[in-house]
Amino acid sequence: MRPADVLWNAAPGALKPVEGEVNVFCASLDVSPNRLEELVQPLSDDEWQRAGRFHLERDRQRFLAGRGTLREILGMLLKVKSASFVFSNGEFGKPKIAAPVAAHSLHFNLAHSDTIAVYATAQHALGVDVERIRAMGETEQIASRFFSPREVRCLLALPAEQRREAFFNCWTRKEAYLKAIGLGLDDCLDQIEVSLAPGEAAELLGVPNDSRPWLLRSLIPAAEFVGALAIQQEASRVNCWKWNGPP
Ligand SMILES: CC(C)(COP(=O)(O)OP(=O)(O)OC[C@H]1O[C@@H](n2cnc3c(N)ncnc32)[C@H](O)[C@@H]1OP(=O)(O)O)[C@@H](O)C(=O)NCCC(=O)NCCS
Secondary structure (H helix, E strand, O other), X not given: OOOHHHHOEEOOOOOOOXXXXXXXXXXXOOOOHHHHHHHHOOOOHHHHHHHOOXXXXXXXXXXXXXXXXXXXXXXXXXXXXXXHOEEXXXXXXXXXXXXXXXXXXXXXXXXXXXXXXXXXEEOOOEEEEEEEXXXXXXXXXXXXHHOOHHHHHHHHHOOHHHHHHHHHHHHHHHHHHHHHOOOXXXXXXXXXXXXXXOOOOOOEEEOOOOOOOEEEEEEOOOOOEEEEEEEEOOOOEEEEEEEOOOO
């Protein structure tokens, strides 16, 4: 078992955005009916409309819990009411704070997988991704389509029992970087090279046409999950917290 609980303590009450610091929060998306009721209070019409598009009630509730938690965390950090946030999207869908104006300088990004969501906040651009480590058919075919030839060689050189985690290390690191630059997944995944072997430090080994100094960090928000954070070099102190509601 990997030491997820050791690394992520409950978020303290007095957190605020600090230059050079990244706060990462992990929250459960499976919450009690009472907690969900509390979380949905500040949601916007747009968020309710998006929730209405899910086919499964379980997915709808997880989406609502995720958006409510985002507002709760941002409200706690910026000391504003969680209902007062208005979000706008970049060209490829990356959300940012549009209002209140005083909150503009806080960057955030989030990702969800199965029962959990991970949120990252800082005063610099950043991207985060998380995936549950799970069995997938045709892992090698997917890797050869989306990973670079060096990454595929590295994956196949690992003992079979390490490949699943290595695959998701690679996937989340690439996605965190693409989310940091605001693109999301497109057909350049194989041009971004990252480290992937379990136990090896997360490293960005190569990116096309980007001279900015990005750093990658690996995240272990819960047992069976792996994640990655892409941040600018100026924001290199990373605090990881569990979020169960306002402290
Ligand atoms: C961003 C993207 C990678 C998310 O993938 P995913 O695995 O389904 O979802 P994740 O859980 O990792 O992240 C979802 C969150 O990422 C954020 N997000 C959405 N688009 C984003 C983007 N382009 N960059 C950064 N973050 C983004 C949102 O906050 C979203 O949460 P929400 O659904 O509550 O609003 C995927 O939606 C994508 O590739 N989008 C861009 C598509 C596109 O237009 N590409 C064209 C490039 S040429």
